Amino acid sequence: MxxxxxxxxxxxxxxxxxxxxxxxxxxxxxxxxxxxxxxxxxxxxxxxxxxxxxxxxxxxxxxxxxxxxxxxxxxxxxxxxxxxxxxxxxxxxxxxxxxxxxxxxxxxxxxxxxxxxxxxxxxxxxxxxxxxxxxxxxxxxxxxxxxxxxxxxxxxxxxxxxxxxxxxxxxxxxxxxxxxxxxxxxxxxxxxxxxxxxxxLDQNPIHPSTSAIGIDLGITKLITTSEGQHINPKNSFKSNQVKLAKLQRQLSRKVLFSQNWQKQNRKIQKLHHHIANIRHDYLHKITTNISKNHAMIVVENLKVVNMSQSASGSAVQHGRNVKAKSGLNKSILDQGWGMMVDMIEYKQHWQGGLLIKINPRYTSQTCFQCQHIAKENRRTQAKFECVKCRYVANADFNAARNILAAGHAVLSAEGGCGKGRPMKQKTCGLREKAT
Ligand SMILES: [Zn+2]
Structure with a gap:
């Protein structure tokens, strides 16, 4: 290879x-x-x-x-x-x-x-x-x-x-x-x-670990794993956002393309660059860590996430509409998620691990305990409470466990997975029954 x-x-x-x-x-x-x-x-x-x-x-x-x-x-x-x-x-x-x-x-x-x-x-x-x-x-x-x-x-x-x-x-x-x-x-x-x-490489690498993990991507918690671990997003963006807004206000008062305008514009470019660097480094650290420790990683297929959101036109459907929830620039965040999944993908490839992308449908509405699917299971952003079996959990944690289960379903549908098998990206429907 x-x-x-x-x-x-x-x-x-x-x-x-x-x-x-x-x-x-x-x-x-x-x-x-x-x-x-x-x-x-x-x-x-x-x-x-x-x-x-x-x-x-x-x-x-x-x-x-x-x-x-x-x-x-x-x-x-x-x-x-x-x-x-x-x-x-x-x-x-x-x-x-x-x-x-x-x-x-x-x-x-x-x-x-x-x-x-x-x-x-x-x-x-x-x-x-x-x-x-x-x-x-x-x-x-x-x-x-x-x-x-x-x-x-x-x-x-x-x-x-x-x-x-x-x-x-x-x-x-x-x-x-x-x-x-x-x-x-x-x-x-x-x-x-x-x-x-x-x-x-003389032979395909074999991943040192045998564990599998599902990860849920979000805004307030960047990553929630099926093991219950939370990883927060790097907040440098928020503090720098204030600085950026100030610089941009100052820019607007300068004569377009004048010397001072150019100087101010350079400062803004520099800050943008700085923010991107910090985010990039941070994502590298997180993804290296996850990839090192888990042979199989399951994520939601992001492209499908985007499409289902725009198709339904509903902000709450997935419980994590970016614009409505945080006021952050959606494209920046999307890019961050996409970049992160790409990083995990190639890092798994190098280590001989597996990345599975699953269909995100109902991952946040399904009860991990009894598989009951209902919008009402998700009363608030953070809390999951099953209307049927009363299972209570952190909503992202519940979703991450569903994601992992869906990943296992993909594997068993394909007849199991041996260590060191080449990486696959398959999507599968997660218990697609209506409520
Ligand atoms: Zn339940």
Whole structure:
């Protein structure tokens, strides 16, 4: 089995090195935008857009005397990689499945933009088309492949091409496996290096534990397990929210795009970044811990959770409608849950464990003791009290135990599970009888 893993570290270039890196990411962004414009022309003429066609256009740019810096201050490999990314962005645009998914969770429609073609006509840009990269987005990056050829890691320093030389990075963990590629990125003024590694395992890993656990995801309690353990969400977001609101108020008083506005905007970006980092680290800690200790983990299928909520249009149905309950930004939370499940998924994969996603129907309304399903079982957000058998429990705990039971049902339907079996994701109906 092959395992791919990326290791990201904070990069600490000197001032001189940062200048070179800025040139490298800047020229990659420039080439993206130039070739994006060219590909809009191709699109308007119904020409075939693929990686080869687009990569060939890099040469045209390099031959243009106005763009001489592409020869002197850019990295050829990274430009190619950037344009390959552009080609992938186009192929996503041409993929009907991606469009179907987009329609499913449609966000606020953006106002349509257009691109002025060389012949003077305008091309209406459509959703999911690749977009311009702006410097102001502060998310620039370059990727170098064939790491061995151009780069080298020595201790906590990495050698980069284009005369950058050895750059220090904050090596917070060991890099395991063969480094295949390296991504240098700049986010909110900080530089990062990410090593994409590949590791070959002789045999499928066998999970050290034999236990199984069901987990219920929520707002007030981020995780409740079928063993009765609660894990709270990281509250850094709330305190930072106040700070963020203050910064945004100050921003609104400044002249748009003025020096002071830019400065204030940078502060806001930085805080956003800080919040995301904290959340990310926290989710990693939680998921590593769960994955290490349980061979089988059962969660609700989040996609179904979303769909059932929007279909029924009822906020209480699942007892955890985000907006109504906490005023937090729903998308941020959804993203957090999705990210967490993704983390558990690949961590289980590495450890030889199992992740089962079950249909979330009735998990919160079913009595774990007698299987009676009723809305009335759930009088309040926190308390579960069965109207039939009078079983009383914490509502999330009751749900987590139902989730685990549903996971076992999936397994027995498939004829049991041996340790170290490849991971599966199946959904199953949980006692779908009406009340
Ligand atoms: Zn009951």
């Amino acid at each position: 092959k395992i791919n893993k990326a290791y990201q570290f904070r990069l600490e270039p000197t001032v001189e090195q940062a200048v070179v890196l800025n040139n490298l990411v800047g020229s990659a962004r420039f080439v993206w935008n130039q070739i994006l414009a060219a590909s809009f022309e191709m699109f308007a003429k119904n020409e075939f857009i693929n990686a080869t066609n687009l990569v060939n256009k890099i040469m045209d740019l390099k031959n243009n005397p106005d763009f001489d810096f592409l020869r002197t201050h850019a990295n050829a490999v990274s430009l190619q990689q950037k344009i390959r990314d552009l080609a992938s962005a186009w192929s996503r645009f041409f993929d009907p499945k991606v469009h179907a998914r987009y329609k499913e969770n449609k966000k606020k429609p953006k106002k349509p933009k257009s691109f002025k073609l060389l012949d003077g006509t305008e091309l209406q840009l459509r959703p999911l088309m690749p977009q311009w990269k702006r410097k102001i987005d502060r998310r620039d990056s370059i990727r170098l492949v064939q790491f061995d050829k151009y780069c080298r890691v020595e201790g906590n320093r990495v050698k980069l091409p284009n005369g950058v030389g050895f750059v220090k990075f904050r090596k917070s963990q060991d890099i395991i496996g063969i480094i295949k590629n390296v991504t240098i990125s700049k986010k909110s003024g900080h530089w990062y290096v990410s090593f994409g590694c590949e590791r070959e």
